[in-house]
Amino acid sequence: MNQIVLLPVILPLLGAGLCLVFGRSAFAQRIISIAVLALVVTVSAILLVRADQHGPQTVNVGGWPADIGISLVADRLSALMLLVSTIVTLCVLLYSFGQGIVEFGRDAPLSVFHPTFLVLSAGVSNAFLSADLFNLFVGFEILLVSSYVLITLGGTGARVRSGTIYIVVSLISSAVFLIAIACVYAATGTVNLAALSGRIAELPPEIANLLQLLLLTTFCIKAAVFPLSAWLPDSYPTAPAPVTAVFAGLLTKVGIYAIIRTQTLLFPDNDLRTLLLWAAVFTMVVGILGAVAQSDIKRILSFTLVSHIGYMLFGVAIGSTAGLSGAIFYIAHHITVQTTLFLVAGLIEYRSSTTNLDKLGGLARAAPMLSVMFFVPAMNLAGIPPFSGFLGKLALVQAGVADDRWLSYVGVAGAIITSLLTLYAIAKVWNRAFWQPAEDAEELGHDSHGGSMHGRSGVSTKTDRTSSWKTSEQQRLPLGMVLPTLLLVGLSVGLTVVAGPLLDFTTRAAEELQGRSSYIVAVLGGGG
Amino acid sequence: MTANLPLVILVGIMVAAGVTLVLERSLTRILIGFVLIGNGISVLYLVISGPAGTAPIVGLSDEPMSDPLPQAMVLTAIVITLGVTSFGLALAYRAWQLTGHDDVQDDVEDDLIRRRAEQDETSVTFDGADAALPDEDGSDEGPHPAIGIDEPETTVPDAIADAEQGTP
Numbered sequence: 001m002n003q004i005v006l007l008p009v010i011l012p013l014l015g016a017g018l019c020l021v022f023g024r025s026a027f028a029q030r031i032i033s034i035a036v037l038a039l040v041v042t043v044s045a046i047l048l049v050r051a052d053q054h055g056p057q058t059v060n061v062g063g064w065p066a067d068i069g070i071s072l073v074a075d076r077l078s079a080l081m082l083l084v085s086t087i088v089t090l091c092v093l094l095y096s097f098g099q100g101i102v103e104f105g106r107d108a109p110l111s112v113f114h115p116t117f118l119v120l121s122a123g124v125s126n127a128f129l130s131a132d133l134f135n136l137f138v139g140f141e142i143l144l145v146s147s148y149v150l151i152t153l154g155g156t157g158a159r160v161r162s163g164t165i166y167i168v169v170s171l172i173s174s175a176v177f178l179i180a181i182a183c184v185y186a187a188t189g190t191v192n193l194a195a196l197s198g199r200i201a202e203l204p205p206e207i208a209n210l211l212q213l214l215l216l217t218t219f220c221i222k223a224a225v226f227p228l229s230a231w232l233p234d235s236y237p238t239a240p241a242p243v244t245a246v247f248a249g250l251l252t253k254v255g256i257y258a259i260i261r262t263q264t265l266l267f268p269d270n271d272l273r274t275l276l277l278w279a280a281v282f283t284m285v286v287g288i289l290g291a292v293a294q295s296d297i298k299r300i301l302s303f304t305l306v307s308h309i310g311y312m313l314f315g316v317a318i319g320s321t322a323g324l325s326g327a328i329f330y331i332a333h334h335i336t337v338q339t340t341l342f343l344v345a346g347l348i349e350y351r352s353s354t355t356n357l358d359k360l361g362g363l364a365r366a367a368p369m370l371s372v373m374f375f376v377p378a379m380n381l382a383g384i385p386p387f388s389g390f391l392g393k394l395a396l397v398q399a400g401v402a403d404d405r406w407l408s409y410v411g412v413a414g415a416i417i418t419s420l421l422t423l424y425a426i427a428k429v430w431n432r433a434f435w436q437p438a439e440d441a442e443e444l445g446h447d448s449h450g451g452s453m454h455g456r457s458g459v460s461t462k463t464d465r466t467s468s469w470k471t472s473e474q475q476r477l478p479l480g481m482v483l484p485t486l487l488l489v490g491l492s493v494g495l496t497v498v499a500g501p502l503l504d505f506t507t508r509a510a511e512e513l514q515g516r517s518s519y520i521v522a523v524l525g526g527g528g
Numbered sequence: 529m530t531a532n533l534p535l536v537i538l539v540g541i542m543v544a545a546g547v548t549l550v551l552e553r554s555l556t557r558i559l560i561g562f563v564l565i566g567n568g569i570s571v572l573y574l575v576i577s578g579p580a581g582t583a584p585i586v587g588l589s590d591e592p593m594s595d596p597l598p599q600a601m602v603l604t605a606i607v608i609t610l611g612v613t614s615f616g617l618a619l620a621y622r623a624w625q626l627t628g629h630d631d632v633q634d635d636v637e638d639d640l641i642r643r644r645a646e647q648d649e650t651s652v653t654f655d656g657a658d659a660a661l662p663d664e665d666g667s668d669e670g671p672h673p674a675i676g677i678d679e680p681e682t683t684v685p686d687a688i689a690d691a692e693q694g695t696p
Contacts, residue, residue, distance in 0.1 A: 134601055141608050148615055157626045161633045164555060164619060168632065171562050171612060172550065178569045178605055185598065186531075186576040234635045 005059040005072045007043045008082055008125035011036050016115040016122070029114040030097055036118060037090040040125070044086050048079040052505065056512075056522035058131070067192055071131040071523050076509035077328060081128045081257055084332045087491065088249045088339050089121050091484045095343055096242040098480025099350070112149065120146040120246070127254045131523050133184060133191040136258060137177050140222065144170050147251060150243045151235065158238045166235035173221035180214035187211060194523035197265045197516060205271075212267045216259065216276075223255025225313055226283040229306045233290060236305075237298035241346020244298065248305050249339035253331055256312045260327065263316055264513040276317035277407050281414040284310030288421040297345045297355040297433065300425055304381065305338055307418055314411050315396050318403050324510035326395035329503055333380075333388040333495055340377040340488040347373070347477055347485060348433065360433040370477065371434050376489050378430065380496075382423040388495040393419055395503065535575045542568030555620040555630040559613055566609040573602040 015036030022028035051057055056075035060066055074082065096113070123143030130136040148170070152163035185191055187207055188199040200208050217228070224232040232252070236244050263270065287307025294300045312334070315327025347370055348363070349355045364371045380387035393415060400412040495502065512518055542564050549561025577598035582589050584596035620630040634642075 134604070138604065138608075145608075145612060145615070148612075152619060152622075155622050155626075160619060160623050160626060164623065164632050165635070167612075167616060167619065168550070168555075168558055168562075171616075174608075174612075175562070175565050175569060179572065181601070182569065182572045182576050182598075185601075191597075191601075230635075234637070 002057050002059045004043055004046060005057050005074050005129060006061070008040050008047075008086070009072070009122050009129065011040055011043075012118040012122035012125065016118040019115040019118060033093055033114045033118060034090070037086060037093055037121065040121070041083070041086045041090055044079065044083040047074045048076075048083050050074075051076050051079040052508070055518050058522045066131075066523050067190060067195055070135050071192065071194075072126075072129040072135075073131040073519065073523055074129055075519055075522070076505065076512050077257070077260065078128045080328065080332060080505070080509060081253070082125060084335050085124055085128070085250050085253070086121065088335055088488070089117075089124075089246060091488045091491075092242045092246045092249075092339065092343070093117065094484040094487075095245070095346075095481055098478050098482070098484065099240075099242065099346065113153065116146045116149045117246075120150065120250075124250050124254055128257060131193050131519075133181050133193060133196070137174075137181060140177065140254070140258075141174060143251065143254065144174065147247060151239045151247070153240060153243065162235040162238045165231055169221065169231040173218055176214065176221070177218040180211065180218055183214060184211050192523065193261070193265055194520040197268075197520060200266050208267065209271065212262075212270060212272060215262050215266075216272070219255045219258045219262070220279070221255075223252045223259060223309055223313075224283075224306050225255075225279050225309060226286050226306070229283065229287065229309070232306055233299055233302040236302045237296065241342060241349065245339045245342035245346065248301070248342050249335045252305065252309055253312075253335055256309065256316075256327075256331060259313070260316055260324070260513070263319075264324070265516060265519065268514070268516065273317050273319055274407060276313060277411055280310045280313035280317050281411050282310075283307065283313060284414045284418040288418045288425065291425040292421055292428075294425075295357045297348060297357065297360075297429055298342070300429060301338070301341050301345060304422055304425060307422065308334055308338070308381070310418065311393065311396055311415060314415060315399060317411070318396075318399050318408060320399055320403060321507065321510045321514060322395065322399035322402060324513060325503065325506040326392060326399050328506040328509055329388075329395055329499075330392040332502065332506075333392045333492070336488060336492040336495060337377045337380050337389060340485065340492055341374070341381060343481075343485045343488065344370070344374045344377065347481060350481065351477060357429065357432040361436040362434075364434040367477070369482070373482075373485055373489055374434070375430070377492055378426045380492055382426050383419045384423070386496060388492065388499055391496070391499045391503070530579075531575055532579075535571055539568045539572045539575065542571065553631045555616065555623060555632055558632070559616045559620065562616070563609065563613055566605070566613075570602050570606060573598045573605070 015032050018032050019029045022032065047057060051074050056073050057079075058066075058071055058073050061070045061072065063069070096117075120143050123139050123141070123146060125139075126142060127136055127139030130139050148163065148167050151166055152159050181191060184196065187203055188196055190196055190199065200211065203211075221228045236247055239247065263276075284307050287303055287305075287310060291300045291303030291307060294303060308330075311330050312327045315323040315325075315330060317323075345355055348360070351367060351370065352360055352363070354360065376387075380389045383389040383393045397412050397415055400408045400415070546561040546564030546566075546568060549557050549564060552558060552561070577595045581592045581594040584593045584599075623630040
């Protein structure tokens with residue numbers, strides 16, 4: 001029965017192969033992709049229940065013992081991450097059907113998108129399930145390489161420009177990761193996380209610190225933690241809406257997951273908590289100041305993404321059960337909300353051919369449905385009660401106050417300021433894109449209209465829609481794009497409804513992480 | 529474990545040379561730098577696998593055998609480096625097709641700030657009174673010449689659109 005732990009990795013890879021076989025038929029590709037991801041969602045749900053009731057689920061790939069072969073483990077944290085990420089991936093896939101992302105241009109081969117998307121999903125699952133540092137690296141590489149393809153999809157000038165920066169930064173982080181693994185292996189003779197947790201404790205503290213810093217640097221680049229976050233706001237906004245949405249939802253969270261896993265399992269009592277706390281505070285505040293300065297919805301959202309990574313890091317840096325629990329809750333909340341917002345930004349772009357606030361206006365009257373779909377997750381992101389964003393922030397702030405050191409209070413202050421500034425940035429979008437009368441927007445942006453925005457995304461390349469208001473008013477949003485977005489909006493609200501049980505669950509997950517023994521026993525003792 | 533010093537020095541030289549190349553502007557050079565770093569790391573895995581022994585097959589001989597795990601890891605790393613390098617080369621070729629060069633271009637924000645500087649234009653929130661203060665050497669020429677709120681503002685999307693049309 002434990003073999004189902006393999007499925008979230010294997011199924012998408014098989015699906016990707018099948019998609020390539022049926023490369024000529026878009027219909028077959030869609031059926032395969034949906035079927036595969038739906039199956040993975042089911043498997044993840046089963047894993048979540050089993051991990052919660054029976055402890056970590058382990059499988060040793062190929063039947064090799066854990067210290068020789070590769071183990072995959074689904075404990076509470078992994079299973080929750082897996083479930084949330086696959087649900088979000090499935091919704092984004094449905095959205096991409098609606099948008100007809102595969103249509104964007106004759107340049108992009110039809111067959112590339114679905115297989116790559118599935119491989120990305122396999123990489124994310126592999127990273128979440130891996131109980132082995134090197135397999136974690138392989139998971140990262142799988143998802144990174146597919147993200148290289150997705151971010152440069154279509155090969156337009158803007159995407160090549162931003163994709164180049166993204167790829168070079170990722171290559172460097174991978175190189176650092178490889179060096180870190182080499183050092184870990186040289187110092188301990190193993191790369192199995194469970195075995196490492198015992199052996200790193202026996203190392204001299206300066207060597208353990210070196211290993212910890214190397215691993216943290218790697219994961220902080222992937223998670224876009226300040227000061228290693230500058231690549232993100234520049235590279236994400238140019239990709240097509242579904243791609244940006246899934247990147248924003250998943251890729252940085254994989255980095256945060258890796259930080260949580262290594263911090264709790266390998267370096268439980270570390271000296272670097274102060275450093276992490278400062279990094280968290282700066283990530284929050286600097287990120288949100290960037291968002292305030294922007295005038296494009298996608299760029300604002302990218303900066304809020306960087307900023308809110310700080311919240312999760314804050315929870316990890318506090319290190320108490322409450323802090324970890326808050327961080328895990330916040331990840332689940334943030335994956336759904338940030339993805340939803342990027343999808344809504346895609347809808348706005350579809351409707352108005354732009355996401356530039358100087359050129360938008362009057363959407364509240366022209367598209368009331370769209371306004372609601374933006375308003376709910378936006379308020380959720382800013383942390384307005386009673387949404388899950390508020391509950392997550394509250395849990396983190398409470399954990400910070402309970403920690404009772406002056407630095408934690410700095411973090412709490414940073415968290416509250418960031419929350420207010422997020423509200424400000426979101427309110428700016430709301431006022432200018434939705435409430436500002438359309439005439440004003442037209443005056444402001446009229447001289448620079450003239451098709452300059454074409455080619456920025458998949459949607460705007462495929463038609464020659466003019467961006468003036470008269471024509472776009474007739475532009476109806478396709479149901480295939482609206483329904484998945486609504487589904488995600490519903491899901492993010494649903495997280496609020498189940499917040500109580502979910503917080504209980506994340507508390508159990510945090511206790512399991514801090515206990516460490518159940519994970520170690522599951523990997524080294526059992527399995528097969 | 530005793531490390532092999534010449535190999536460690538070799539790793540240092542290769543990675544250092546690679547880092548120098550990665551700091552270059554042209555994507556092709558960055559890729560060559562990355563390949564150098566990758567090869568340096570592969571040598572690092574030779575270092576950590578310890579002294580060479582017999583083939584790592586159990587029961588083949590009684591001599592101490594090589595550690596097979598770093599070999600497996602380094603093979604994986606080499607394959608990944610190969611794939612990523614070929615993708616990077618394709619990307620460099622595409623950039624050359626579009627723009628005639630494969631230089632990594634500036635961040636959109638950098639571009640925007642440089643344009644503002646070229647137009648000698650200040651931010652709309654710039655306080656003119658500050659600029660009117662005399663300089664340290666006393667050359668007080670009155671207020672700053674261009675506090676132009678009326679001038680057309682260059683926006684981030686414009687910069688993106690320009691980057692798209694291939695203007696470097």
